[in-house]
Amino acid sequence: MxxxxxxxxxxxRNALFVAFLVFMLLxxxxxxxxxxxxxxxxxxxYVQQNLNRxxxxKRGTIYDSTGVALAVSATVETVTVNPTNISNEDKEKVxxxxxxxxELDYETVLKKVKKKTSIETIIKKVDKEKTDELRKWMNENNILSGINIDEDTKRYYPYNDLASQIIGFTGSDNQGLDGIEAKFDKELKGTMGQILKLTDAKGFDIDGTGESYVPAVDGNDLVLSIDMTIQSIVEKYLKEACIDNVCTDGGNIVVMNPKTGDILAMATYPNYNLNTPYEPNTDELKAQWDSMESKDKTTALQQMWRNKATTDGYEPGSTFKLITASAAIEEGLTDTDNKGEFACTGSIDIAGTKINCWRHYRPHGAQSLREALMNSCNPVFIGLRTKNWCPNIL
Ligand SMILES: [Zn+2]
Incomplete structure (x- = not known):
């Protein structure tokens, strides 16, 4: 017993111990x-129960200084599907x-509609007349869930290639990729809104919960100092000058208000169409485009987008003589036609370095400021800048 x-x-005791062990494990x-x-x-x-779109x-508008819109956002629509909310017998029809x-490939669309994911993008940024066609079809076929049509915006540049290197362009997600669009992206882009929807474990809508809507906050507008009229004139004559003088590297013009420093126009030739920034912009580039490697295409595009007026160094050379001459007259150092005030002996000595006149083999001799400018004489302008011009020894 x-x-x-x-x-x-x-x-x-053993049973208790086992129960205790199981309990501890739990x-x-x-x-x-x-x-x-x-x-x-x-x-x-959260991801499973909330279907967020x-x-x-709306991206802010970019205006010129006179109020002309240079970059605008048009309202378009984006179509997405929730594959789990489309019944199996409807998938092929949808x-x-x-x-x-x-006008999309049927097999690709079918693959998306049959996926096990909660949301798939069918097409982005389409015009409303196309989505209206879809709305009509949905009503006629009594398919009321699983297909979403949401408002979206598309960037549009009404003047195509005007001021292209200044304005820049945006990508497929409305993000600024170049120029002002990239530099001021934070100000222009605004804040994303959201449509929140509650779904069950299988991705079906939960009845009665509806959709909650957080509206998007539109971006700020931007006003440039560029004057569209001056910009158009400058671009027209820059193009003419580049073609007439066969400038293979293109050219630039900057127009500045000297009193305020405002840039009124900034042109680069050749420019490109902002509505098609990935297409070649010159006949020469177009001809070789298809045979180019993608690496070379990228380099060519980056070259085309570059605002050379601000990114590339350029030695002003003799064009700067205008500034030296204007400053000297304004400061009363000299006058336009003081005959023989200056002299070109073919070279000038600056801190032990001899700098030649371009016509050193046959010096210009006695010069007035006007004559020196006409002849683009180096020693006269170097002397003028250092307030130490050659005395007239002739
Ligand atoms: Zn000279």
Whole structure:
């Protein structure tokens, strides 16, 4: 009898021990789920239960100084699908309608519609007349969920190639990629809005919860100091000058208001069409485009987009003589026609370095400021800048 008692007690103790062990394991597991994996699982649940679609804000307009819009955002629409919300028997019908309306490849669309993901983009930035066709089809076929048509914006440049290297352009997500569009992206882009929708574990809408809507905040407008009229004139004559003088490297003109420093025009030739920034801009480039490697294409495009007036160094050389002459007259150092005031002996000594006149082999001799400018005489202007011009020894 005693022995059986002991055995029973031992059995009970063992059973209790096992129960305790299982209990401890469960507590550890709960702790693991709660504290270690907690935030990860919470995120997973949020993703599964919330079907969010972004609404793009309207990008700010870029104006010239007279109020002409140089870069505007037009309203377009983006079409997405929630594959899990489209019933299996409708999938092929939906794919066929989408591919027909938006002229897309049927197989690619069908693949997206059949995916197990919660959201797939069918087409971005299409005109409203196309999406109206889709709305009509959805009504006629009584397909009311699983296809979303959301407002979006598309950047448009009404003057195509005007001031292209200044303005720059945007990418497919409305982000500024070059020029003013990139430099002031933060100010122009605005804040993204969202449509939030609650779904169950399988991705179906939960009845009665509806959609909550966080509106997008549009970007700020920007006014440039560029005057569109001056810019157009400058571009027209720069182009003519570059063609007439066969400038293979192109050219630049900057027009500045000397009183305020405002840039009124800044032209680079050749320019490019801002509405098609990935297409070659010259006949020469167009001819070799298809045979070029993608690396060379990228280099050519970057060259085309570059605002050379601000990025490339250029030695002004003799063109700067105008500034020296104007400053000297304004400061009363000399006058335009003081006959024989200066002398060109073919060279001038500056801090031990001999600098030649371009016509050192036959020096210009006695010169007035006007004559020196006409002859582009180096020693006269070097002397004028250092207030140490050659005395007239002739
Ligand atoms: Zn000279």
């Amino acid at each position: 005693r022995n059986t008692d002991i055995t029973q007690k031992r059995r009970m 507590i550890t597991r709960i702790g693991w789920i709660q504290f270690v994996k907690g935030s990860e699982l919470q995120t997973m649940a 972004n609404i793009n804000p 794919a066929s309608a989408l591919s027909q309306i938006f």
